[in-house]
Amino acid sequence: MSDSIELSNRPAVLGGAWPDAAGRFGEFGGRYVAETLMGPIEELAAAYERFSSDPEFQAEFRAELRDFVGRPSPLYHARRLSETVGGAQLWLKREDLNHTGAHKVNNTVGQALLATRMGKTRIIAETGAGQHGVATATVAARLGLECVVYMGEEDVHRQAPNVYRMRLLGAEVRTVTSGTRTLKDALNEAMRDWVTNVDDTYYIIGTVAGPHPYPRMVRDFNSVIGREARAQILERTGRLPDAVVACVGGGSNAIGAFHAFLDDPDVELHGVEAAGDGLESGRHAAPLSVGRPGVLHGNRTYLMQDADGQIEGTHSVSAGLDYPGVGPEHAWLKDIGRAVYTSATDSETLAAFERLTRIEGIIPALESSHALAHAEKLASARSRTGIVIVNLSGRGDKDIPTVAALQGIEDLPG
Amino acid sequence: MSRLAGRFAELRAAGRAALVPFVTAGDPTPDVTRRLLPRLVEAGADIIELGVPFSDPMADGPVIQRAGERALAAGMTLSGVLDLARGFRANDRSTGLVLMGYLNPIVAMGHARFAAAAAAAGIDGVIVVDMPPEEGEPLLAPLREHGIDPVFLLSPTTSVERMRRIAQEASGFLYYVSLKGITGAGHLDAASVAEALARVRGVSALPVGVGFGIADADTARRIASVADAVVVGSAIVRRVEQALDDPERIPDRVGGFVADLRSAVDAAKRGAPDAAERAEPGSAKR
Numbered sequence A: 001m002s003d004s005i006e007l008s009n010r011p012a013v014l015g016g017a018w019p020d021a022a023g024r025f026g027e028f029g030g031r032y033v034a035e036t037l038m039g040p041i042e043e044l045a046a047a048y049e050r051f052s053s054d055p056e057f058q059a060e061f062r063a064e065l066r067d068f069v070g071r072p073s074p075l076y077h078a079r080r081l082s083e084t085v086g087g088a089q090l091w092l093k094r095e096d097l098n099h100t101g102a103h104k105v106n107n108t109v110g111q112a113l114l115a116t117r118m119g120k121t122r123i124i125a126e127t128g129a130g131q132h133g134v135a136t137a138t139v140a141a142r143l144g145l146e147c148v149v150y151m152g153e154e155d156v157h158r159q160a161p162n163v164y165r166m167r168l169l170g171a172e173v174r175t176v177t178s179g180t181r182t183l184k185d186a187l188n189e190a191m192r193d194w195v196t197n198v199d200d201t202y203y204i205i206g207t208v209a210g211p212h213p214y215p216r217m218v219r220d221f222n223s224v225i226g227r228e229a230r231a232q233i234l235e236r237t238g239r240l241p242d243a244v245v246a247c248v249g250g251g252s253n254a255i256g257a258f259h260a261f262l263d264d265p266d267v268e269l270h271g272v273e274a275a276g277d278g279l280e281s282g283r284h285a286a287p288l289s290v291g292r293p294g295v296l297h298g299n300r301t302y303l304m305q306d307a308d309g310q311i312e313g314t315h316s317v318s319a320g321l322d323y324p325g326v327g328p329e330h331a332w333l334k335d336i337g338r339a340v341y342t343s344a345t346d347s348e349t350l351a352a353f354e355r356l357t358r359i360e361g362i363i364p365a366l367e368s369s370h371a372l373a374h375a376e377k378l379a380s381a382r383s384r385t386g387i388v389i390v391n392l393s394g395r396g397d398k399d400i401p402t403v404a405a406l407q408g409i410e411d412l413p414g
Numbered sequence B: 001m002s003r004l005a006g007r008f009a010e011l012r013a014a015g016r017a018a019l020v021p022f023v024t025a026g027d028p029t030p031d032v033t034r035r036l037l038p039r040l041v042e043a044g045a046d047i048i049e050l051g052v053p054f055s056d057p058m059a060d061g062p063v064i065q066r067a068g069e070r071a072l073a074a075g076m077t078l079s080g081v082l083d084l085a086r087g088f089r090a091n092d093r094s095t096g097l098v099l100m101g102y103l104n105p106i107v108a109m110g111h112a113r114f115a116a117a118a119a120a121a122g123i124d125g126v127i128v129v130d131m132p133p134e135e136g137e138p139l140l141a142p143l144r145e146h147g148i149d150p151v152f153l154l155s156p157t158t159s160v161e162r163m164r165r166i167a168q169e170a171s172g173f174l175y176y177v178s179l180k181g182i183t184g185a186g187h188l189d190a191a192s193v194a195e196a197l198a199r200v201r202g203v204s205a206l207p208v209g210v211g212f213g214i215a216d217a218d219t220a221r222r223i224a225s226v227a228d229a230v231v232v233g234s235a236i237v238r239r240v241e242q243a244l245d246d247p248e249r250i251p252d253r254v255g256g257f258v259a260d261l262r263s264a265v266d267a268a269k270r271g272a273p274d275a276a277e278r279a280e281p282g283s284a285k286r
């Protein structure tokens, strides 16, 4: 396997490079797709292998991250929040300040560059919260590519501002009405599109799920988050953090935040899943917390499923975490014990959302608010000299209608 | 010789192609499927493909997606499908029975337990849409141990090199997916199918079935002149769906359509050059 240090910063934890050539992270990952997609996926893997170690591709990717995305994103010391919580110092990695408002664009910039190098002219994507859809529509506009985004009907309603943004950017948003009408069904529909249009179409998966090489590729493109954060905290405080906390939907912002710290054994890594109404309620989206290994969307990982292996419906106040699976690398990090996974309920999340908004003047995405809720708990159990970094994966503009509805504000002006 | 191999040998001797109707097990209820299966045989099915419903059927078009949703709503499970198979097999020792579905329900049951239960239920072959041979090992060994044929899909994007590799793992028959797309799509191109089959026959002596996109008797006839088996899925499931307001009528209605397909398949001219090539796999390269 070629070395692509610049992109992946692949650490040496437990003996080196992974996934292996078959896309395995331990017993997780792999490539479980219909035969029609095997050829195109092998082609994609070969192209990624080639370009990810190509200095010209890397230079272009870095330049795009700097000039178009606005990187590096700041690492912000949330002093007032830390005081309010009364414990360790909370530092926020401000992915919300990226162009388009979330970490998702790190990945879409990378994959779109790859797509153009592969000669593809049409881009498709699935989206839950709409952030990945917006980030995809944005790079498609930037590169002059046709763009179709699949989005579950439920999400089209609750993330309406993002639907409009995608349309403004020239993307076609196709509403998915099959299955549970959320992110997993949008992914199914995007796969169906891809299998039908494999010749000219590139599928930009929005998280570290899907068949190999997606989990690796999406992780590599997002690993800039942790690389920056690690350098920033060293520069500002002279030491590494005690913990890094990120929310986990499919797991792309979390893996991006974690990766640079994997070889720092004293840095705890905490992934926070959506506990919805509570893990006991059954209405949640927490496969690492309560799921079992199985196969979905091209890889083997932890899944929310019933005894018969049917995938269960999920619930979360945040559309971006409403997914019954999780990236295979997280499944592996959980099993080897390098990261710990926990969850935050809808109500804990909303409380954290309101606190950050009022105390720091930052409106976080509901997804990221899950990480905040857990980080506050962690911080309050530590001394004031402790350091906890929270990956603030996105901004909350898209969630304003959802939060307003929960607060009983029916008619937003405008 | 497995039941599938035996059936193909008989058909070859008789100069006929196999007719393989697909139905989703439990659509709209397990009871309707129970009554439908023998009707398919009366109407001329050589092999029945029994779809195992799955919550996330990524390779299926809307018709089979909806069938799966109806079956799941009616309480269908993988063990329920095996119960249906066992009931059918008790009265029919000769018709081939092939399961087609996705991997996760099998993982949930356990590979070895599934293989044993499927064999006990009289299943002859298994197609797992999202399990390429590269990921097949945990299931293939127990299937073979129980005498069940692993049937693999080939597609227009499959290179000859991959075809060779897949054919080594497969038995029973090979299933050529006639188009780039999902089940029920309507753009099958008979000429390119014939060309692709020649490539398949260049690497394997196994019988080759063709499916995805065969929606009417005329297409079935054309495909039957070049393939060893004609698989019809969405067109049949659509007829189930059209009779939902009166489920009693489903077996007759579907049976009538399958009988038409049978006549069409038997009307195919199988003395055509492609059929001759098939006898000598080595000569099929173009």
Ligand SMILES: Cc1ncc(COP(=O)(O)O)c(C=O)c1O
Pocket (backbone or CB within 6 Å): A102, A103, A128, A129, A130, A131, A132, A206, A207, A208, A247, A248, A249, A250, A251, A252, A253, A254, A319, A320, A321, A365, A367, A368, A393, A394, A395
């Ligand atoms: C702001 C934000 N954070 C997190 C996520 C969850 O995705 P992932 O777990 O891949 O980071 C999303 C998904 O839409 C998102 O928009």
